[in-house]
Amino acid sequence: MDMTTETIDRVAFSFGPFTVYWYGIIIGVAMLLAISLASKEGKKRGFEEDTLIDMALWAIPIGLIGARIYYVLFEWDYYIQNPLEIIAIWNGGIAIYGGLIAGGLTVYWYAKKKEIPVALMLDVLAPYVLLAQAIGRWGNFINQEAHGGEVTRTFLENLYLPDFIINQMQINGVYYHPTFLYESLWSLLGFGLIIFVRNRKGLLRQGEVALSYVIWYSVGRFFIEGMRTDSLWIGDLLRVSQGLSLLLFIGAIGIWIYRRRDYPAKSYYLEGWRLKKEQ
Template sequence: MQALLQAAALSPALVPASIPSPGWSGFDIPLPWGNLRIHAYALCILAGIVVGLWLTSVRWAKRGAPEGSVWDIVIWAIPFGIIGGRLYHVVSSPDAYFGPNFDGTGDLSLIPQIQRGGLGIWGAVVLGAIGAWIGCRRSGVKLSAFVDAAAPGLLLAQAIGRWGNYFNQELFGGPTTLPWGLQIDPNNPNFPAGMPADTLFHPTFLYESLWNLAGVLVLLALDRRFHFRRSRLFWLYAMYYTLGRVWIELLRIDDAEQISLFGVTTRLNVWTSIFVFLAALAAFILLGFKGRPEPDSVYLPSHEPAAEPARVPDPGTVTNVRAPDTVVSDSGSRGNLPDNHSGSRHASDPTEEAEAAPAGAKPGPDATAAGHSGSTATGPAPEAGTGK
């Protein structure tokens, strides 16, 4: 009993009351001309791309897409998406690059340094979709079919990629006393000025990661039940993601562009999420009126694979065709079969003596008896109407 009381007294100290700040953010690879820094943020983004691409390729293959076409598409979509995501981040958080109020005090050299963090999802989706459209046109498949296959994988990639914000100690929420509060290194440049060093913050990266993982399961379950087509699953993804992004974005305290609309001033990402949600809802409803496409194919018109022509045998080729069996007559061929009981000729076969008999001669009684006695007969037998 005493041991249980001691364990209970120590348990609060064993259970962490917060999420610790990361003590690792990457590693260096030594090279002859210096070190190559591999950032944890980039590794998280890469891991998200790999896992999301795996799920997309599995779903794309099940739709009957041409083999290898997914790679022809993503080779355009991924670079376009990264560029678009970076451009959106620069526009939505311009102070570091252009200075406050675009006063020129920013550092433009930071724009291409993606390893420092900063990719806006909506810029990535828009330019990534343009890249995917190019790849789809080159592969002869429908963009609407591809984005339906890619929607759950895209959400899965975002769930994994969000952990890059944790390793960069960025994009966290306001102060909190919840037991899952996030610790931020006070010496980190992202630590809010004027706050105590032991302040805990909302782990918005974790909220969004969990929200996205739940969304993957939701999208897969709904698609399995309703088999969405015409890009409706993609618009469902957009609605789900923005629904969570609004409340998560409102928790964040990092610097962002503020926009005033309808008398309300809030972050640009909040307004973007609201408008994208409404647009996605309208597209989802309107596309639902069209019903399922007929035929339900991933190929663009006139790009369907040609059906294999029927194989015509070469006239000069000799084919092994079995000839039909000939009809066996009682008086001809069947009579040549040996008798199963004695090995002699069939009782219905005329003997040489019978064949030699003059025309019109009638067989004697002995011959008649021989016809019924089978192999014991020594004389000629007449031809019987039926054999036994």
Template sequence: MTLAYIPSPGVSSIHLGPVTIRFYALTMLLAIIVAAWITARRWKKEGGRSDQILDIAICAVPAGIIGARLYHVVTTPERYFGANGNPANILRIWQGGLGIWGAVLLGALAAWAWCRHKNYPTALLADSVAPALLVAQAIGRLGNWFNQELYGAPTTLPWGLKIDAAGSAIGSSEQCYDGATCPVGTLFHPTFLYEMIWNLIGAALLVWVGHKAVKVLKAGSLFALYVMWYTLGRTWIESLRIDFAHEFLGVRVNVWVSVVVFILAGIALVIIARTGKPTPLLSEKLRTITELEERQEAQAEGRRDKGDGAKAKDADIRDMN
């Protein structure tokens, strides 16, 4: 008899008239808001402004979502193409299926392009967003809990995840993911919870390292450490999962991706340490750019006020005539 377990929600959405609100989508939205807020706070401490982060987010978030979906589609094409596939499902992101590496790649490219356009220090932005991404990814894993998806192998641990087989969520009909039926009451490793905890610990560590080693680490180092921490955790957490995934040499593709990206991030960390710029130097550059933007905005506002005054004067003259 199981005395303790983590329950699963029986539903993954609510209906308000003709509108269906997916909890998965809500967790993604919350994750984006929290990430933007954390990044803005860290960015302001380096000499920037919140509205600069908002502008970057407007570019990076849509690109990240598109990249995340494309990564999922490319790595699991059979779900959308072929005899049993449906290309229309590509647009149904509320059903799950967002690959973090696609999000990081396209999102980072969009953010880099905007920073280059505005002359913002990209490495400084990368360090500002690093812990925010881990917090956002932790929040996003709640969407997997609501969908009852991407859980691990059966377990007898007291924190095992119990699937609501009578519910309407995705995982309620995919308990063992292989066509087999697990015995009633089977518990599964709550990989969503493992990754949440791992990511939150990583976010705290990045903030701590940033405070303690700000004069030692070059700008961009925290982002490289973020990638290394996440991939290190993803490697063992991914190995616990039992959902369908393509394999190479008997190992899930996402595990291989995590190993390769971990190595690349380690190499990047070494290169940054040797050739990167000090964070205080880039912070001073950001302050200068921000001050310049503020002066330009003040001048533009002054011109508008002057123009409005001239229009008002012309109107008074016309009235007198």
């Protein structure tokens, strides 16, 4: 059987000494789309037009730094021996959970500083972050990373995948589970469902859109992570992302129940930010 297939070059283009990779382009487009859509939604909920854009100028770079730190910490045995590699992010090595944690804390800080309702800001952002994740996973596809264990070409063909995906899943003559695709589709489905329920009157209270995101993503990530071959581990017992997914799922459910018991009841999401300023 001829194992030679044509794969997609991870380099988009070069000019002079500079090389631009598809991964960076895809991540950049995903971020810009998410911020654009979130800004439009935020305006409907009572935010000033530039609020989310200003926030993104802080959250995106801090989120990227957090994603790198998270990865380095769980690969510390390597990086302590190669400290100069810590800043070599172009060689790969960022973790989405690290980015979400650092970015989320930045959003919390920014909202508190500007006296903006934290829960509502997180609600506005959450679905579009999930959309950005769905798009961003295609950067992993181009890089032939974040894949699962070995499979046959026949297995992939039986999933009715187009040839360009099947071919890209062949690495050094071996075909692998396209776990990037599983997570991308899971995130895309979650985006659609959250947008649908978010816009139902009298259904979700402020804070529950963001909690829906945490619950949905953590469930999918828990099972998909179990298929991957590049997981970060705590010892030899637990995949880091599976452990964190489980904690986030339980925590989000608990917070949801606690907030629903709160009195007076939280405002509904669609009520937005009802400003009452003393003149």
